[in-house]
Amino acid sequence: MTTTLLSLFAVFLFFLVIFYIAKTIELSSIAKNGLKNDYVKSTKVNAYLAMFFYIVGMIILVMTTISLAPRMLPESASVHGVEMDKMFDVTLWVTGLAFLLTQTLLFFFVYFYRYNEDRKAYFFPHSNLLEMIWTIVPAVVLVALVFKGIGVWHNVFDFQQLDGKDPIVFEVTGKQFAWVLRYPGADGKLGPREITHENINEFNAKYSLPNELGIVWTDKASQDDIYPNDIYLVKDRPVLVKLGALDVIHSFYLPHFRVKMDCVPGMPTQFMFTPMYTTEEFKERLKNKKFWKNIDPKTGEPRWKGFKFELACAELCGKSHFGMQKNVVVVEQEEYDAWLAKQKPFYKTVVKKAMDRVDNQ
Amino acid sequence: MSTDLTHGHDDHGHHHEDTWLTKYIFSQDHKMIAKQFLITGIIWAFIGGLLSLFFRMQLAWPNETFPILETLLGKWAEGGQISNDFYYSLVTMHGTILVFFVLTAGLSGTFSNLLIPLQIGARDMASPLMNMLSYWFFFAAGVVMFSSFFVQTGPASGGWTAYPPLNGIRDISINIGSGLGFDLWIASMSLFIVSSLLGGLNYVATIINLRTKGMTMTRLPLLIWALLFTAVLGILSFPALLSAAVLLEFDRILDTSFFLNNIVIGGDLLAYKGGSPVLFQHLFWFLGHPEVYIIIFPAMGIVSEILSVNAKKPIFGYKAMIMSIGSITVVGFFVWAHHMFVSGMNPNLGIVFIIFTLLIAIPSSIKVFNWLTTLWRGNLKLTPPMMFAIGFISFFIFGGITGIFLGNAPVDLPLHDTYFVVAHFHVVMGVSAFFGMWAGVYHWFPKMYGRFMNDTLAYIHFWGSLIGGYLVFVPMHFLTGVPRRYYSFEQFTTFDIFQDVNVIITLGAFLVFATQIVFLINFFYSIFKGRKMTSDNLNPWGANTLEWTTPVERIHGNWSGDIPQVYRWPYDYSVNGNEINPQTKPLEEGEEEH
Structure with missing residues (x-):
């Protein structure tokens, strides 16, 4: 005091x-x-x-x-x-x-x-030549930037580029304050969603199990979908991510991939990109870079070792907006397949049991 | 021209006796209303600046506790650390207060009121009553906004942009600030818009109709042109925000679905159907973008006057300046969606907004080059207002240039909603607008109070603000990928590497704030005890414009005799063998009007 x-x-x-x-x-x-x-x-x-x-x-x-x-x-x-x-x-x-x-x-x-006090200001009210110069020069430069930019x-956003490229298609849904990831199962298809009172509220009331995404669980395509914790991607394989949100606007932001797109409740959006390096390769690239070879005081190791790709939320979505973190891992195709094979469909582990319990009573 | 009308007002010179109440409180004198706007704006600037110190402390020292914060803020800073709920209230209110109450009302309100009648040669505004109402609606808006700090669930915390659904559902489980605090925010903004429209209509009517004899449109000072376009922008764009705000409140209390669709909360689908959150963003930015010109135009106008007066040179390219500000006004209505490149609107629509946004950089750069040429071969008196005008140009260049990045969608995408954006708009419409405002305050202080502000304190204010401004915002540009509106970065290895930079920025913010205290001391002390303006020093800066022809006593009606007649444009500096040629001086034999 x-x-x-x-x-x-x-x-x-x-x-x-x-x-x-x-x-x-x-x-x-x-x-x-x-x-x-x-x-x-x-x-x-x-x-x-x-x-x-x-x-x-x-x-x-x-x-x-x-x-x-x-x-x-x-x-x-x-x-x-x-x-x-x-x-x-x-x-x-x-x-x-x-x-x-x-x-x-x-x-x-x-x-x-x-x-x-000995000098007199020079009366110089205008000059067409000068004004032409600094209208035209910036105009030319800006037009060039516009053309390149467009x-x-x-x-x-030219999604036709994906035709015939076999992209990984997965779904990310933002909610307060987490990301729900959904990957297609063995059939390669994401199950259908129906945003209806019946499918969401009544399902929740009947089975005491939230169905926030409005998944149609009776559809076969839904039953093998997986809901992993981390985003897994394959090097050099295009990705098409389907975006949405449940409650408020979130924004799907992958800083290292220069990816950003809002997730809007009631309005689907999407983004496509192609990772160029696996996580391990990217670490190698950082290894000898100035800031990255320094020791990170938090871990005691060089910074590049602790490097990871991350997903963040880039649109203010409430009081824990700053906590919507997910890890992104880029691997080779074989490793991806192995990872995918290990994931258990949410339907089998949770949904089916809850439904059976009620339906069999 | 409208001279008959203005001269018919001569009886205003012998105005009936004012009571204390009608002179200082419910005044209809434009000069008093200007001072009311200014002082209210200064109070709001102090509050808004203080809020920024609180959240800057959190960003610089996220793990430290400051018992004084708990003393000051109570439950919002339990244990001496700002809570995340309150952090978001702080950034929301900081933005709202600074953008609307300080840099719109405080800047345009002050200088439009003070200078439109004085510089065009009018006794007062077209409607003094409307003018008074404009201030009192602003005051009421302020009272309502201030009261929101004291409601149970705290003030609005969903961002000054007020996007739904975060702010569209009146449910504090979604966002604590979306309770009563946000209702008050909407009420306050609605009152504010009424104020702004009353003021704007009045400014336009006055400039069009009440110019004195000889004051043709091409003899108007550039400041008046800037204020005219400011008012036009406000009249055409604020109604869009009002409609958005009203519809948003309908969604909140009448359960309509203008901006809401398929919301799922707590596992249940709510009944909202068919609205569009993106529609709100279109309406918001239809005001929100012109708003930045509403903020910067008056500053540009002030700077144009002050440069020319103190360089003793005509402003370079008078007509080009008018045309560029006019084209910014028009094109400014077609750039709003550059705030929305990743909002989910059709990306092809983005192309239109890239074109218009980069197009608008051309008139802005013309203005910069014209200011620079105004300085070239001048004879510069570096008075305090002149220093601030120079600071304005420096910051306007800095902030304008980063706009080229953000206007170009593919460059904007990685930068959108990061600290690069925060740095950009603070420099271009925060710091530079403030520099314009301070320049104006120092320059016209004698017109408002018949006294001067202390010059030494003014220079300290200038250098502190210039150094502090750069200290805060240069390092901030390097946080290019770091998302804004983050209470803490500890969850992310990617972003949690700028702690030391955040400390520097916060120290810079403290320096700027301390410097403003010097300004406050100077301002309020000088009102009563400043160096006096004497009747042999009626035109202290040596200006050509009409406001310096009025007497020291600031009488209602402005001129004790007839309103002077105008014979020339205001920029005849250093010509005909005279350093200044006031607008009231008839053309000499054989002299051609510029």
Whole structure:
């Protein structure tokens, strides 16, 4: 308590001192020059400060970039993400150049054209040529970015690319605060869903077993579906993920794969992508990278060893929005098949028993 | 022109005696209403800023406890740590307060009211009564919003964007803030929209009809053009938000299904059928995007005036400036869905919004180059408002440039709803709009109070804010993949690697906040004890515009005699051998009007 009071008092004193210094400067200026301030002296001081800020600021900006850039998300682990990252880089170069140019002009003008009583400002109200230049140059650059962007965007959502590619099709449903994963069983087909009062509420009431997804359990295709804990994917095999949500909007976000799509209650969405590396391969790629070879203080091991692909929620969905984590594992086809074979259909382990119990009474 | 009407108002100069109540509280004088907007805005800025410190503390030190938080916040910070429920309330209210109460009402409300009549040469607004109502609706909105902090289930916590179904179902098991707190949020926003519409209609009517003799549209200061377009944007877009808010409340209390469909909660299907959550997003962003121009236009206008005055140079490309702000106004209505590239709307629709969004960057860059050219070969007096105007340009460049990333859908997709977005919009419409606002406050403080603010404190305020602003938002850009609105990152190995960066950002936020205390001290002290503006110093910055022709005493009706007549545009600086050529100065023999 005393420390709190003391520190509050110190803060108060700090502001008081600043205030009195400022007030004294003002009073002495009034005593010297009267109630008008011509700002000649402060112009000089602030022009020097501005130049100093520009130089030091640019140095710090470069240093920050060098130290933080290695920590940003690693290279894309999906095919379409590589294109997106390229677009990001191009945009960064173009805008970085514009940033450097305009900030430099700004601070140099402030410094070099600071008030000087011998100089007269140059009356220069407009110039069609100059204005044409800085309309056309940005326009050309932006049009180029637009064209490139539309091309990449179109490819990301061109689902016809999947024709004949045998994608892994699975379903992810967001709810507060978990992801429900559903993979097709041996038949390769996801069982049908019917979002009806009958199929959900009455089923729940009758069997004391929630059927939130509205699965039609009498359908054979539903009976071998599996509900795993982790997302398993196969390297180089396209994925089509069917997205939905039960209660509020969630967003299916795989940062390393540059995948993000909202899961909206009552409106199906989907996303497709192709993983390029298995998890183990990706770790190998990180092994010698700057930030990743450092020791992680939490585990005592190099960071790349603890690396994993993760699924996160990217749309505010309530108080535990920050906890909707799932692991994503990319493997080779054989390992995937082995994993799939180990999973037990939810129908057999839970649903059938609950239904039999009630139906046989 | 409408000069007969304005001159017919001359009796306003000898206004009937005001009582204390009609002078300071229910005033119909635009200058007093401006001050009311400003001071209310400052109070809200203080509250909104304080909220951000609370959640920044959580982000920087997620495992520490601060007993003082429990003392201040009670059950919302039990054990000295902000609860996750309250964390989401804090970010929601911070956003709502800053976007609407501070940077819309506080910025446009203050400067539209103060400067439209003074700069166009009018005795007051077209409807002083409507103007007064505009403030009092804003005040009522504030009271309702503030009261939501004290309801049992806490204030709204579903994000300032208020997306359903999170905010569309009145069930605190889904979201604790979606109880009474959110009803109050909707009520407050509805009152706020009424305020904004009353104000906006008044501003447009005044600018169109009450210009003094000779004040043609092409002789208007750029600030007035900016305020005109701001008002137009508000009038055309706020009704969309009002309709969205009302329909949302219907869903909440009348069980309609405008925005809800097939909701399953607790294992049961609810009765909502056929609505669309994405429709709400369209309506919201139909306001929400123009809203960022509503925020930034007044700042742009203020900066244009202040640069020109202090550089003693005409603003470069006056007509290009008007055209660019006008084209932003028009195109600004066709870019809203760039907030929704991954909302589940048809991806092909996204293509239209990529085109329009990047298109709108062209007029923005024209404005930047024109400001820079205004400085070129000027004779710059680096007064406090001038420094803030320069800071505005610096931040506007910074924030505008990151917009190019986010407007381009394939680049946006990985960045959407991450800290890159948070950094982008805070820089471009938070920090730069604030710099514009401060520039305006320092520049026109003598017009409001007949005194100056302390210059040394003003420079400290400037440098603290500039350094603090960059300190907060430069590092934040490097959290490119880290999702926003996360109470803690500990569940994710991918995101839990930025602890030290978050500490730096939070320290930056504290620096900015401390600097604002310097501003507050300066502002309130100077109202009563600041350096006096004297009658031989009526035009302290050496400006051409009309507001500096009024007397020191801020009389109702503005000019004691006739309203001055205008003969030229406001930017005749450093021409005809004179540093300034006020708008009231007739053209000289043989002089051509610009």
